[in-house]
Amino acid sequence: MSGYTMEPATPMEIGPRVLPPSDRWSPALAVPAPVCRFENFLGAERAAALLEYATAREEDFRAGTVLDPLTGQVSRKGRDSLVLPVTSEVFSAHLADCLPLVQEVLGHRAALVESLTVLTAHGEGGHFGLHTDASRVRDVSRALSAVYYLHRTPRGFGGGQLRLYDTVVVDGRARPGESYRTIEPEHDTIAFFPSGAFHEVVPSTCPSGRFSDHRFTLTTWISGGEPAAVPQARRPDARRPDARRPDVWRWLADAAEGTRPLHDAAQDHDGARPVALPPPGPDTRLGPGGKRT
Ligand SMILES: O=C(O)CCC(=O)C(=O)O
Ligand SMILES: [Fe+2]
Numbered sequence: 001m002s003g004y005t006m007e008p009a010t011p012m013e014i015g016p017r018v019l020p021p022s023d024r025w026s027p028a029l030a031v032p033a034p035v036c037r038f039e040n041f042l043g044a045e046r047a048a049a050l051l052e053y054a055t056a057r058e059e060d061f062r063a064g065t066v067l068d069p070l071t072g073q074v075s076r077k078g079r080d081s082l083v084l085p086v087t088s089e090v091f092s093a094h095l096a097d098c099l100p101l102v103q104e105v106l107g108h109r110a111a112l113v114e115s116l117t118v119l120t121a122h123g124e125g126g127h128f129g130l131h132t133d134a135s136r137v138r139d140v141s142r143a144l145s146a147v148y149y150l151h152r153t154p155r156g157f158g159g160g161q162l163r164l165y166d167t168v169v170v171d172g173r174a175r176p177g178e179s180y181r182t183i184e185p186e187h188d189t190i191a192f193f194p195s196g197a198f199h200e201v202v203p204s205t206c207p208s209g210r211f212s213d214h215r216f217t218l219t220t221w222i223s224g225g226e227p228a229a230v231p232q233a234r235r236p237d238a239r240r241p242d243a244r245r246p247d248v249w250r251w252l253a254d255a256a257e258g259t260r261p262l263h264d265a266a267q268d269h270d271g272a273r274p275v276a277l278p279p280p281g282p283d284t285r286l287g288p289g290g291k292r293t
Pocket of ligand 2: 131132133145199
């Protein structure tokens, strides 16, 4: 028999000898990057056709690159991915239809107007080290990244998870944290997240070595338009809080500041071409069960 009774306990104050008052209290806030995922994004038939297309274009993939934000130098540092720039009106239209809901989930308000898309493949040892997508978008503080995953069944690769890092805020200053959320690269799923969020693709294995067993993505970077012209005298300081944007987005932009390219690149370093995003169509998804009429 235990000595416990069924009487409810009375709360006791934890005294100041245990928890003394302190004049300095500055906890580190770890903010998860907002993410919005869809499963069965294209549906089994179209996902299978897209996977077949990607596999058939094996010869056209090239080694993916990264851009050094300070020097503008293009290299393969920290990255082992195969990349093939593509465009698709149908895929862009699907993205556009989802964006109102995605923006609601991510707490994102600015208008989104154009996108760049690439197919990627990760095989044995494929990886993409910690980065933001600042080199792919016009204004990293309000751009979205969308990664759509494809693979054959059963899966021919191991690893290859996407890690989306938290942002740590201390005394109002933001930096990338060490904690993260893991996104499994599941077939026919898509994840949207802020392009300024730090993320990485952990190494993948591909025991068969076959291209068809690789981890495939259709990756899209979605940018807003030019910021509205503001008279010089009233131009907001980049560091000053922007009342129209939620804090999480400002913290992300602050943490990503050092990854933003200093000079506008004439074109994408992997050869992707910007296309205009169509307006949302009649199939716009507005939420559970909610279709625009
Ligand atoms: O493949 C993924 O999961 C993410 C890819 C990525 O981060 C990129 O291409 O910038
Ligand atoms: Fe990325």
